[in-house]
Amino acid sequence: MNTVTQVPLSELASSARSAFVLDxxxxxxxxxxxxxxxxxxxxxxxxxxxxxxxxxxxxxxxxxxxxxxxxxxxxxxxxxxxxxxxxxxxxxxxxxxxxxxxxxxxxxxxxxxxxxxxxxxxxxxxxxPKEEGAAPSKPAPDYAWHDDARYRFGGGVYHYDAPYQLIHDNLLDLSHVGYVHQKTIGGNPRVHMTAGMEVGGEGDTVRIVRLLPDTLPPPAYTAVWPFKGGIDRWQEIEFEPNHIRIWAGATDKDSEPLDDPQRGGLHLRGFHGLTPETETTSHYFWTMSANSHPEMPDNLDKVLQQIRSTFDEDRVVIEAQYANMRRFGEAASWVDIHVDAGGIRARRIIERLRKQGE
Missing domain, CATH: 2.102.10.10 (Rieske [2Fe-2S] iron-sulphur domain)
Structure with missing residues (x-):
């Protein structure tokens, strides 16, 4: 049974208004x-x-x-x-x-x-660093997909008039794609809202797996891959405090197990580097690494075109959301539902790390 709670908006947005995670x-x-x-x-x-x-x-x-x-x-x-x-x-x-x-x-x-x-x-x-001049205590993250011969990639940089954790929330809750992205990566909204979802992770990470078997391919997928009809679709999301990795894709319906890490089909491996500019503005560094089908070997430009359109749609929503948060101020509150589990975990990690740096 899902529990619905009311949380003051000021509490949910606190880390966006206070010091950032350092070190x-x-x-x-x-x-x-x-x-x-x-x-x-x-x-x-x-x-x-x-x-x-x-x-x-x-x-x-x-x-x-x-x-x-x-x-x-x-x-x-x-x-x-x-x-x-x-x-x-x-x-x-x-x-x-x-x-x-x-x-x-x-x-x-x-x-x-x-x-x-x-x-x-x-x-x-x-x-x-927390202390000026302090040396890094860990190596910079790796992202091997940019150098994997099975994929080609491209990307860009967005500027958001919104705190970076609102972008975290958006990427960790892909149930929204059925409503926000009908023309690109969307699909049946009810299928997205009721998809099976596992939320886990340890330490400073969050991992979310969403499976959408037996569904229709969205426009962005059919534009870059010759699916035969219905598809089995997946979304695997990995959060770290400084970036998010999303592996999305699909195979023809019933062609391969969705839990096989070596499954084929269309692979879209997204890198999302979210860096605060200020407490209220953000830089969003993104890339998409995609494979190609022999019948559509030059699909990267179409993939990137669809992804840019998707992110344009997200930015409109997130900036309007933040404008409304400022408009309603402390009088507003948020109600959590079942799709928010990953975002809530991520916010707790950010707040814990932020407090450790005080």
Whole structure:
């Protein structure tokens, strides 16, 4: 029997309004975003400039020259690092000033805050420590699907006028796709709301498995895979505090067991890097890795087109949701239903980690 509870909206949104989880890796950029120019990005309320040196190394600095505070993102990338666009002070990726044009002596205080970054699987991660200068206590996450020869991938970056945990809620509750995404990945809304769902996980993770046997393929699936008719569909979601992985897909009805990890059919492996910009705005870094059918070998462009349309629909809903939360304020409350189990677990993990960092 499902239990319905009323929870004050202020409690559910508390972690979005308070300090972020620190001593944590967050997605800062995709590798392809860093070319020959510096890029400004606000991450967890920190103004950061990201850049790639000519030898391929990635740097991340406080976006402020220590001389007269011009954003370093207004400067240029050179062999030794990043040169300020005001008076030409050159900063190494570690934050120290290594050249002042017209002046041999470099003051010891001529440096800016630097961040530890790691580039893995085409993702640039940034370590956000509780104590400035503290080294990472764990390696940056792996995402091997970007380098798996069985898949091709593409992606992009969204900006949300909403706290990042509202995006967590959306991704951890895929029952909404039948209502929000009728033109793309949706399907019969009642099938999505009544699908079998297992929720588990340990430590700082949440795992959700949803199975939808004997259903009709949605438009996004038929556009990229030649299904014969009805399909057996799955959605496997894995949450960590800094990103979410979703393996979705389908096989022809009754062709393969849905619990076989080696099952065939259409595979859509989504990466969702959710990084707070501020307490009320977010960066959403996404990719989709897809396989292809011999009859439709060039399906990636269509896959990405469908996924972008899906995320456009989600952003409209989430930003409207947050606008209404602000409109109703403390007078509002949320009622939990059976599909919220994963999101509630994730919020509890974030709150526990946030409190540990206080």
């Amino acid at each position: 944590q890796w967050y997605v800062a950029a995709f590798a392809w975003e860093l070319q020959d120019k510096p890029m400004a990005r606000t991450l967890l309320n920190q103004s950061v400039v990201l850049f790639r040196t000519p030898d391929g190394a990635v740097g991340a600095l406080e976006d402020r020259c220590c001389h007269r505070s011009l954003p370093l993102s207004c400067g240029t990338v050179e062999g030794g690092g990043l040169r300020c666009g005001y008076h030409g002070m050159l900063y190494a990726p570690g934050g120290s000033c290594i050249e002042i044009p017209g002046q041999e002596r470099i003051p010891a205080k001529a440096r800016v805050k630097s961040y530890v970054v790691a580039e893995k699987n085409h993702i640039v991660w940034i370590w956000m």
